[in-house]
Amino acid sequence: MSALLHTHSGLRWVVLILLLVAIGRAFARKNGGLYEKSDKMINLFTMVSLHTQLLLGLILYFTSPKVVFVEGWMKVSQARFYGMEHIAVMVIAIALVTIGRRKAENAAEPAKKHKTIALWYTIGLILILASIPWPFRNLGAGWF
Numbered sequence: 326m327s328a329l330l331h332t333h334s335g336l337r338w339v340v341l342i343l344l345l346v347a348i349g350r351a352f353a354r355k356n357g358g359l360y361e362k363s364d365k366m367i368n369l370f371t372m373v374s375l376h377t378q379l380l381l382g383l384i385l386y387f388t389s390p391k392v393v394f395v396e397g398w399m400k401v402s403q404a405r406f407y408g409m410e411h412i413a414v415m416v417i418a419i420a421l422v423t424i425g426r427r428k429a430e431n432a433a434e435p436a437k438k439h440k441t442i443a444l445w446y447t448i449g450l451i452l453i454l455a456s457i458p459w460p461f462r463n464l465g466a467g468w469f
Contacts, residue, residue, distance in 0.1 A: 326388065333381040337457060340378050343371040344422075344450045351443035360435035368442055372426050375419045375449075386412055403464050411456050418452035421445055 347367050354364065386392055391407045398404040425445020429438040458464040 329381065329385060330389070333378065333385055336374065336378050336381065340371070340374050340453070341450075343367065343374050344446055344453070347371045348443060348446045348450060351439045351446065355436055355439035355443055357439070358435055360438045364439070364442075365430070368426050368429065368446075371446070372422055375422055379415070379419050382412065382415065406458065406462075406464050411458065414452050414456040418449040418456070421452070422449040425449070 350364060350367060354360075386407075389407070391403065393404050394408060395404075398408060422445060425441055425448075428445065429441040432438045432441055
């Protein structure tokens, strides 16, 4: 359980870095005329890392002692966060990134592809940042 939790927590940094790189590239190239294979690959790797993170999170959701559903669990901030808020917002964020990548791949012009990635990935990043159990939120999680 500990190894799985540390893998899930550590992979968050890979996901955040990939999201920032993909968003940065999209904003930097949104007025350009090229959508290169490297753009496509970074967007794909970002989405794949998010989906991997989701699978690890789902395993934790069903096996972690932090996720408890007892009477009054919604009144306990940590139980509510892990039992409902974290998973719901993360699934929405991953769905938005996935939709954004699909829309970008279907767009005709390179500028439209970059603008689509910039928009959808940024929304996903904001949701992800809001739903990470940062140590300062007192939810029983650390930096790794």
